[in-house]
Amino acid sequence: MTNLSYPIGRFKFETEISDEQRHQFIAEIEKAPEHLRTAVSGLSSEQLDTPYRPGGWTIRQVVHHLADSHLNAYTRFKLALTEEEPTIKPYDQAGWAELADGRTASHEISLSLLESLHRRWVILLNSMSPTDFSRTFRHPESGVLTLIQTLSLYAWHGRHHIAHISTLRQRMNW
Numbered sequence: 133m134t135n136l137s138y139p140i141g142r143f144k145f146e147t148e149i150s151d152e153q154r155h156q157f158i159a160e161i162e163k164a165p166e167h168l169r170t171a172v173s174g175l176s177s178e179q180l181d182t183p184y185r186p187g188g189w190t191i192r193q194v195v196h197h198l199a200d201s202h203l204n205a206y207t208r209f210k211l212a213l214t215e216e217e218p219t220i221k222p223y224d225q226a227g228w229a230e231l232a233d234g235r236t237a238s239h240e241i242s243l244s245l246l247e248s249l250h251r252r253w254v255i256l257l258n259s260m261s262p263t264d265f266s267r268t269f270r271h272p273e274s275g276v277l278t279l280i281q282t283l284s285l286y287a288w289h290g291r292h293h294i295a296h297i298s299t300l301r302q303r304m305n306w
Contacts, residue, residue: 136185139295143288149280154265157287162254164290165247168198171297172239179306180239184296189229191300194293196234197225199242199249205286206253212269212279213260219270257283 135141146153172180172195180192189197204223211218228234233241265280300306 134299136188136296136299138292139299140288140291143285143292145281146284149284151262154262154280154283157283158254158257160287160290161250161257161283164198164202164287164294165243165250167290167294168195168246168297169243171294171301172243175301175306179304182300182304184300188296190235191297192236192239193229193234194296195239196237196242197229198290198293199245200228200234201225201289202246202253202286203249205282205289206249206256208269208282209253209256209279212267213256213264217268217270217276219272222271222273 149157172191175191180195181190183190184194200223208220211220260279265278265283267279268276269279269282270276
């Protein structure tokens with residue numbers, strides 16, 4: 133049986149990431165909105181309001197969470213590229229998911245946001261040199277992270293949440 137919380141496994145930071153892997157991560161970031169749109173295609177409002185696991189977020193909340201989270205990640209990249217090891221502000225992901233826009237807004241809003249955001253993010257990522265990916269920011273809870281680590285995390289993050297939706301659809305025969 134698939135682990136409902138981590139259907140593709142937990143994220144693991146790699147110590148060495150090749151140029152080929154970096155390009156693959158960028159490609160994953162680029163394709164994530166399309167894969168998310170496919171994953172939610174044709175779902176009814178009732179289905180969108182179904183938790184992907186007992187006690188988990190609804191599909192609607194997962195879609196909005198991806199937009200929220202990736203918007204924060206994009207901002208962190210820009211901060212790290214323009215400041216020396218900035219300390220970023222974490223946010224309460226669960227709290228954000230419970231706000232009205234996370235619980236009730238049309239998922240299409242966040243799909244559109246994610247599509248536009250990822251187009252901008254990919255332009256930025258493709259403009260970065262290998263040295264740029266070694267730039268850092270400080271997360272008050274996680275410590276110092278490089279942009280290559282962050283890129284790998286968010287490539288995984290998109291796959292992770294899209295898998296929540298896909299595995300729910302499989303289990304429910306939707």
